[in-house]
Amino acid sequence: xxxxxxxxxxxxxxxxxxxxxxxxEAVERALxxxxxxxxxxxxxxxxxxxxxxLTTELLEDHIRHHVVDPAxxxxxxxxxxAADLIDVVRTYLK
Numbered sequence: 717x718x719x720x721x722x723x724x725x726x727x728x729x730x731x732x733x734x735x736x737x738x739x740x741e742a743v744e745r746a747l748x749x750x751x752x753x754x755x756x757x758x759x760x761x762x763x764x765x766x767x768x769x770l771t772t773e774l775l776e777d778h779i780r781h782h783v784v785d786p787a788x789x790x791x792x793x794x795x796x797x798a799a800d801l802i803d804v805v806r807t808y809l810k
Contacts, residue, residue: 725777732770739763768809775805 743759779802780786786802789795 729770729773732766732773736763736766736770739766772806772809775809776802779805 739759739762743756743763746756746759779798783801784794784798786795786799789798
């Protein structure tokens with residue numbers, strides 16, 4: 717049986733999701749306590765960064781496991797294309 721990469725890294729991914737949940741709860745608390753908008757915006761920016769990081773990790777793992785893993789691809793053009801795609805995803809979601 718082949719283990720899905722999301723299941724293989726389940727505890728790590730769930731840890732990230734829980735941290736994001738905590739960040740969202742901090743945004744909620746900040747809004748409820750009516751702190752300054754700049755502080756709320758900083759909290760929201762941190763949530764956005766955390767979501768982007770999680771998305772990047774999931775997309776990169778998906779490419780490596782379901783499309784082409786550049787480290788194991790014999791065709792150098794395909795390997796370079798996959799590596800380039802991973803780099804673009806990382807850059808785009810920063």
